[in-house]
Amino acid sequence: MDYSVVDPDDLERVDERPCDLRRLSEAAGMDNVAINRFDAKPGEQLPLAYHVHDTQEEAFLVLSGTLHVETPEGELVVPEGSMFAAQPESPHRAYNPDDAEEPVSVVAIGAPSVDDVAPYEPAE
Template identity: 75%
Template sequence: MVTNTETDGDDAYAVVDPDDLESVEGRPCDLRRLSEATGLENLAINRFCAEPGEQLPLAYHYHETQEEAFIVLSGTLQVETPDREFSVPEGSVFTAKPESPHRAYNPDDADDAVEVIAVGAPPVPDDAVAYDPDDS
């Protein structure tokens, strides 16, 4: 449910329950777009819920101009980068600067789903660039 409080005719505030939003089809895990639902234009916010064996984004990638942060609400997120693997526990944040390749996922052998809020700025459409670690 989205609740807006208007101020001087503008939608200045919003409260959104991600479970009330439609899941984005064609994704490897459950994705709910929060910034779109709240009308935010300068910040991309998404909620991901990945079962064991699912990855969050569509592919290993980097962003040309967007900074990205993954805030782990529950479970443990694994993030692969060209140099190492990160294990990001519940309550922690993983960040990636522009042009920093990464792949976030929940491993096959995980005991539980991982729930993550992803925040990116600026919200640039088509900013994600596929990355193949074998080409590096």
């Protein structure tokens, strides 16, 4: 049997990201699911860009603050304690707006744990 206890604050921040990202699943030795914690100050986005996944399902559980998610269908507002989910081939960009009054803390879960992300360019 194999168990892990991971404190995100003990992990190194991932460099060159738009906000504070800590890779939880990697620290726990998990291969089949990607679990990350994001902490975004006002004006910061969570992923590197507006993007879409070919096969990965992705969910964002908001621990504190309010998450905003841009989609081709409009903006969604995800309050503390709620979850945003995106099915494969559903473009999205999660962020904390410039005028937010507080940071947002989110646990992101993606499965399967594959690198299938592609940039998404919204139509003008």
